[in-house]
Amino acid sequence: MELTKNISLFRRTRALENEIDEFLDKLSQSSLHFKIAVKVYLRDRCTTDFENKLQDVNKMESEADHLRRAIETKLYAQTLIPESRGDVLGLIENLDHLLNLFEGALWAFSIEKPEIPDEYHADYETLSDMAVESVEALVLASRAFFRNIEAVGDHNHKVMFYEKEADKVSTKLKKAIFNSELDLSRKAQLRNFVEHIDNIPDWAEDVADRLAIYAIKRTV
């Protein structure tokens, strides 16, 4: 009875494994779309190309939401991984928040259409690159959490590294903006866009910190 249940359990676990992998793929792809979208915006501002990228991220976000709900339901309905269920749930939800941050930042660009002076373009782009790199490293750390627990640390330290670098760039950028002759309203708007992007590596670092604890819990 339980044996046949276990055999069908193997089939169902394969499906769940795929869903988790797919969810992480969506996050990784969103970050790459985001990177291109920021580049496009800085180069051409709010063009169709940019809107298309926004739609891509939008689609990824809603697909990832579906996957997240499916994963969470299966974890609880099938009472899987009782020891790590809460941790996995927390991880998936925190990763999902990164997708919201990507989407939110691009929507802000699309709605407010900020005019970013050319001299800040390079720093905005670097900031966006650091944000994306930190998320990419976090995706690898998360994959390692599921398959190769010892490797979590190898990727986590990169998340910390990119977050620090992003902090440096954002501070430099904010100083440059507020030392400029721009109107205070524009300064505030440009600062907001720095923070929209900088929030991404900050959140990635928080998730990486929790992931490190989840990993320790699993090895005990």
Add this chain to the structure above:
Amino acid sequence: MELSVLFFLTSGLFLGWALGANDAANVFGTAVGTRMIRFTTAAVVCTVFVILGAVISGAGTTETLGKLGAIDALPGSFMAAFAAALAVYLMTKAGLPVSTTQAIVGAIIGWNLFTDTVTDPTALAKILSTWLISPILAAGFAMVLFKATTMVLARARLHLIRLDAYTRLGLLLAGAFGAYSLGANNIANVMGVFVPASPFTDFEFAGLFTFSSTEQLFLLGALAIGLGVVTYSKRVMMTVGTGIMPLSPVAAWVVVMSHSMVLFLFASQGLESFLQSNGLPTIPLVPVSSSQAVVGAVLGIALLKGGRGIRWRVVGGIGAGWVVTPLIAGVVCFIGLFFLQNVFDQKVHAGGPGKEPLAVFSAPAGTAVGPDPAPARKRPL
């Protein structure tokens, strides 16, 4: 069979129930406690395999227990099992970990002292030494198995979800093996004292195989164990998981496997004859404590991890139970036999005073206190 025979067997059934209620948790406790396996599944698998283990492989350890003191009158068996069950009950009430094995050995020695029967020092030494060896052996098994498992898992790089599925299956199979070993090794504790004075007769089953009186006793005892599992073990299972130190499901699997291997080694007549035929030293067939095997296995893993997180107070309590349990059982048995013989006028051993309890019981009463209970159960009743 007369009703009074059944009455005398009740103490054994009580002891069986207590064993089922307590020791099933050693086999399925962590799996159920961590919700890896549902209690219903655990209870069914545990009951079925305890019965199989008891009926198929229960004879080996019973023989050794018989050598310690072959209780040859049913009222005597009743009191020994009752004393053991009372000791188990009192210790459980006091929140102390308890072993039915130690309780019944204490009770048998109590019977020996009361009836002036010499306790076979070789059998006693054999039993006592295995009590020391079994947790150490379980610790050794656990260390090797844990190292091997973690190495294999590190290499296999299984997905967390897949590992979970394998662990569930592993816990179920290890639990079935554990329950079989528990039945094989510990049925002697429950029904061993009744074997020389068995009220049952052998009967042939459609000319195919003989269902011996001992096997019938074991089936009855195993059913009592099963009843204990179904009715009372859930509570123990839910609290056992974190007793000594918290365990991951994989570590729990290692603990159950190591425990089961130890119980199996000390109960397997097949292994004994295999070792004998190959000129290797044999392993004595002795009922060992399931709880202590589990404690040994958990300590093995804990030591492998540097000994952190061990609750030594719990370990100390278990160590104290080692001495206290047989002592209580022995004293209760001695006093109980005194009352049974002098107040209720029951014959508590073959050559003793008191009236024969039952007509059907007269034949085994003539049986001398022998080292091997096997000839006694072959006598026609």
